[in-house]
Amino acid sequence: MLGKMMHKQLTIGSLIEHAGRFHSSTTVTSVETSGETEHVTWGDIDANARKLAAALGRLGIVQSARCGTIAWNNRRHLEIYFGVSGGGYVCHTINPRLKPEQLIYIINHAEDQVLFIDTTFVPAVAQLRAQFTTVQHIVVMGSKDADIAAQIEGVLFYDDLLDAETADYDWPDLDENLPSSLCYTSGTTGNPKGVEYTHRTSVLHTIGGNQPDGLALRARDTVLAVVPMFHVNAWGTPYMTAAVGAKLVLPGPHLDGASLAKLIDAEKVTVALGVPTIWMGLLQGLEETGCTAESLERTIVGGSALPTVMIPTFRDKYGVDLVHAWGMTETSPIGTLNQLLQKHNELDAEAQAKLREGQGRPMYGIDLRIVDDGGAILPHDGETQGNLQICGHWVIDSYFRAGETALTEDGWFDTGDVATIDGDGYMIIRDRSKDIIKSGGEWISTVELEDIAMSHPDVAQAAAIAAKHPKWDERPVVIAVKRSADVTEADLLAHYQGKVASWQIPDRVVFVESLPLGGTGKVQKNTLRERYEGILLDS
Numbered sequence: 001m002l003g004k005m006m007h008k009q010l011t012i013g014s015l016i017e018h019a020g021r022f023h024s025s026t027t028v029t030s031v032e033t034s035g036e037t038e039h040v041t042w043g044d045i046d047a048n049a050r051k052l053a054a055a056l057g058r059l060g061i062v063q064s065a066r067c068g069t070i071a072w073n074n075r076r077h078l079e080i081y082f083g084v085s086g087g088g089y090v091c092h093t094i095n096p097r098l099k100p101e102q103l104i105y106i107i108n109h110a111e112d113q114v115l116f117i118d119t120t121f122v123p124a125v126a127q128l129r130a131q132f133t134t135v136q137h138i139v140v141m142g143s144k145d146a147d148i149a150a151q152i153e154g155v156l157f158y159d160d161l162l163d164a165e166t167a168d169y170d171w172p173d174l175d176e177n178l179p180s181s182l183c184y185t186s187g188t189t190g191n192p193k194g195v196e197y198t199h200r201t202s203v204l205h206t207i208g209g210n211q212p213d214g215l216a217l218r219a220r221d222t223v224l225a226v227v228p229m230f231h232v233n234a235w236g237t238p239y240m241t242a243a244v245g246a247k248l249v250l251p252g253p254h255l256d257g258a259s260l261a262k263l264i265d266a267e268k269v270t271v272a273l274g275v276p277t278i279w280m281g282l283l284q285g286l287e288e289t290g291c292t293a294e295s296l297e298r299t300i301v302g303g304s305a306l307p308t309v310m311i312p313t314f315r316d317k318y319g320v321d322l323v324h325a326w327g328m329t330e331t332s333p334i335g336t337l338n339q340l341l342q343k344h345n346e347l348d349a350e351a352q353a354k355l356r357e358g359q360g361r362p363m364y365g366i367d368l369r370i371v372d373d374g375g376a377i378l379p380h381d382g383e384t385q386g387n388l389q390i391c392g393h394w395v396i397d398s399y400f401r402a403g404e405t406a407l408t409e410d411g412w413f414d415t416g417d418v419a420t421i422d423g424d425g426y427m428i429i430r431d432r433s434k435d436i437i438k439s440g441g442e443w444i445s446t447v448e449l450e451d452i453a454m455s456h457p458d459v460a461q462a463a464a465i466a467a468k469h470p471k472w473d474e475r476p477v478v479i480a481v482k483r484s485a486d487v488t489e490a491d492l493l494a495h496y497q498g499k500v501a502s503w504q505i506p507d508r509v510v511f512v513e514s515l516p517l518g519g520t521g522k523v524q525k526n527t528l529r530e531r532y533e534g535i536l537l538d539s
């Protein structure tokens with residue numbers, strides 16, 4: 001007869017408890033807003049997170065209440081992740097780059113009771129505070145400061161809260177289906193929507209998303225989380241690194257290429273995670289500083305399409321493997337990762353690189369399919385484009401406080417992306433359904449047009465949008481940032497010849513100083529459309 005397995009709940013508390021017990025001497029490096037670098041350990045994080053959980057109880061915060069954070073990636077934020085969720089409260093990470101009206105909307109919609117803020121955000125929060133309808137306590141993430149106390153009435157200081165506690169708080173064995181954290185979508189295509197994760201979905205994502213062909217973070221890695229802790233739990237890296245006992249490096253607000261290059265060399269980072277715009281900046285930063293990034297083995301890139309030219313650049317210049325990933329706030333976020341199969345070992349480097357341009361395959365725990373507009377399931381032949389749908393252990397079923405399911409009748413989540421999937425499960429995002437250009441009844445992929453523009457050596461960034469056209473309804477226009485002053489509109493249009501069908505070549509190229517970026521570093525195509533959608537009508 002088989003013995004009965006002990007059933008323990010899958011909780012965030014169990015992750016930090018494990019880190020505290022088995023990796024307590026492993027380093028966590030935190031770069032503070034001041035630029036100062038602090039080295040602590042997973043043991044310190046566990047102890048402080050326990051003190052925080054105890055402090056929240058003492059403040060009278062009730063179980064499952066939302067506690068908001070407006071903070072950079074730093075040590076205190078990491079403690080809040082575990083102290084709040086581990087203690088049975090909901091850690092609501094808020095994107096500080098949102099507009100004031102969006103911040104007010106999100107904080108009130110979430111009914112946050114506590115707000116943890118980095119000192120950077122004291123002036124903004126002081127101004128908005130009167131409009132937060134549910135916040136009982138504002139906690140500044142630092143030690144007592146008379147200037148700050150004068151700006152926000154009744155403010156508490158994080159270090160003082162913890163100093164009043166001891167670390168003998170026991171992590172509760174909570175029901176794994178209770179909520180643990182909350183994050184709103186980027187708002188790239190509309191108003192941000194709340195996505196609430198449970199302890200169970202978060203732990204399954206920690207284990208599932210970190211499989212050997214997933215993020216594959218190991219104890220011997222030094223992991224630089226450039227991806228913000230204020231969005232989708234930094235892709236789960238705080239939880240994964242706690243689980244495996246990797247050294248974690250948190251860069252604070254210092255996200256420019258030069259600062260990251262120096263940090264990578266100083267901390268001997270082996271794996272770094274972030275959105276493509278960050279890695280474009282890093283390439284420049286490496287050149288400027290003369291840093292070598294010698295320790296860096298791979299970077300995981302996702303959040304928006306990876307300009308394919310970056311793969312050989314990183315590989316040939318720095319020996320760094322760029323691994324493309326895809327996901328959404330609604331999918332915790334890891335959905336696919338682009339790793340090779342055994343049969344690909346025989347391919348030459350060029351063919352392997354080509355395969356790795358796409359968004360990759362779902363790992364165990366995630367299922368993908370494509371459907372047409374009527375919901376009919378389409379073949380996985382690598383050619384047929386359809387609406388991408390996903391289901392799995394860490395995919396949400398409804399938005400926070402929406403009261404209705406976000407799933408199709410048969411339980412799938414519609415991603416809003418248009419994709420192909422091949423026979424091996426490799427998925428390629430062709431576009432977002434809201435961005436795709438419909439010209440004379442045919443679809444043109446903005447992702448493809450952007451990728452071609454960025455393969456031009458004199459173009460730094462590019463975004464393709466649909467402009468209104470009297471005859472074709474919509475035509476492509478590319479908005480680009482120059483790398484070199486010499487490049488002209490005619491040069492870039494000529495660069496498209498032979499790379500796409502002639503009717504897909506953009507009608508215009510407009511050069512700008514910079515592209516508008518949203519809070520998570522994605523190009524805001526809504527803003528570009530507002531500015532340029534009439535450009536072909538005016539001419």
Ligand SMILES: Nc1ncnc2c1ncn2[C@@H]1O[C@H](COP(=O)(O)OP(=O)(O)OP(=O)(O)O)[C@@H](O)[C@H]1O
Nearest residue numbers: 185186187188189302303304305325326327328329
């Ligand atoms: N590797 C990738 N390649 C192309 N697109 C990607 C990739 N990773 C993510 N994306 C895009 O990002 C989307 C998910 O982004 P996220 O959840 O951060 O918010 P958002 O969708 O931008 O915001 P909102 O839903 O509020 O408009 C995906 O649906 C996809 O369109």
